[in-house]
Structure formats: C-alpha cells, structure tokens
Amino acid sequence: MNKVLILVVEDDKPVRNLITTTLKMHDYRFIEASCAEMALLETASHNPDIILLDLGLPDMDGVEVIERIRSWSNVPIIVISARSEDADKIKALDAGADDYLTKPFSVDELLARLRVTQRRLSIIKAENTSSEFINGQLRIDYAAGCAYLSGEEMRLTPMEYKLLCLLSQNVGKVLTHTFIMQKIWGSSRESDLASLRVFMATLRRKLESAPDSFQYIQTHIGIGYRMLKID
Numbered sequence: 001m002n003k004v005l006i007l008v009v010e011d012d013k014p015v016r017n018l019i020t021t022t023l024k025m026h027d028y029r030f031i032e033a034s035c036a037e038m039a040l041l042e043t044a045s046h047n048p049d050i051i052l053l054d055l056g057l058p059d060m061d062g063v064e065v066i067e068r069i070r071s072w073s074n075v076p077i078i079v080i081s082a083r084s085e086d087a088d089k090i091k092a093l094d095a096g097a098d099d100y101l102t103k104p105f106s107v108d109e110l111l112a113r114l115r116v117t118q119r120r121l122s123i124i125k126a127e128n129t130s131s132e133f134i135n136g137q138l139r140i141d142y143a144a145g146c147a148y149l150s151g152e153e154m155r156l157t158p159m160e161y162k163l164l165c166l167l168s169q170n171v172g173k174v175l176t177h178t179f180i181m182q183k184i185w186g187s188s189r190e191s192d193l194a195s196l197r198v199f200m201a202t203l204r205r206k207l208e209s210a211p212d213s214f215q216y217i218q219t220h221i222g223i224g225y226r227m228l229k230i231d
C-alpha cells in the first residue's frame, strides 16, 4: 500500500479524473482541488506529501500558488502545464517547483515523475544528517570536499565541484540556469550562462566518460539541469 498523499490541483475535470484514476489504480491516496483558493486550503489542512499543480487556474496564476506555498512549506510540487512555453516552466521552477509535466502527458510519464519525487523525498529524509552523498558509482564526501567515481578520487576544478555539490544536494529536482548561476556566481548574467555550459560540459565528461557509465546529469534544453537518481 502506497501511503503517499497527493494533492491534485486542476480545474479541468476530465484531466483531473484521468490523474485521480491513475493514482487510485496505483494505490496512491489523493485529495482534489479545482482552484487555487482550494489548493492553498487543502495544503494547509491536509499537509500532502506531493502536489500536482496545474498552472492555468481560474482564480490565480499557478506561479503565485507556488510562491505562497513556498513561504511556509517545502512540499514537492510538480507543475502540470498546457503551456509548452519554456518561460512558464522556468518561472514555476524559479518560484520553487520541483519538476514539470507538459500537457498532454502520458500516464507512464506522470507515474515516472511521481517516483522521481518520492525517491527525492526519501533521500532528503535519509541524508539530512549525513555528510556523504552516494548515487550510483558517485560518492561525495562533503566534509572532506572530495568526490569519488568508482572509488577513484575525481580531479575536479573548484567550480566543477561546486556545481556537482549543488546538483547532488538537489538530486531529482530540475534546477534552472538562473538558480544555478545565482548559487554559483551570485548573479545571472548572459555571460555566466556561457560559462555554466562550459563547466557543465567538462563536469559531465568527467562523470560520464566511462563506456558503462550512468547518465548522472540530464539537460533540460532552454531550462536547466537535473541530477538523476540512479537506482
């Protein structure tokens, strides 16, 4: 029995029914909200484990809903948007969303995103107090400031190490270019974006050069990057 409680925020009834039917079939518990006002109320009163949030709501912009929830809760939020424009997704991610789905989406896609988020939740719980991060062949010793791949110490520049730590501390979550640049450089200029791409390329080369290597870093074109959790 899956004990995870999911809040489904969606004003379009057929879409909401599709989602809740899927959740029911896979033993998730769920509650529903058809507008932003209800979503905020349900979040406060039921404390869900994950929120699936439609961005286009009748009474408030979804991005504002994220901002309000983030003022008091870190609950994972997966944005569901009919708008395929990257700008909306980026705004939502920068406001604190964890992931996104673009309509129309498949049931398998929805379930995959939920699994990613659940893994992320369990990692946060397990590693809150740990100074070590393990993912696939990768191990980071935060206290020592070293990263190891298949037991071998990685030769990383300080910038690459900073990037790797930022990605690992947010494993499973899509980080926007702006977020990463703010964290690494304290600013997000156009020139920083070019540097970020270069650092990310060299980091990936070091991480994923072995022929049997896992893919650790996923690129979201025009949006940002995510470190994948290796099973």
Ligand code: CA
Pocket (backbone or CB within 6 Å): 010, 011, 012, 054, 055, 056, 057
């Ligand atoms: Ca809608």
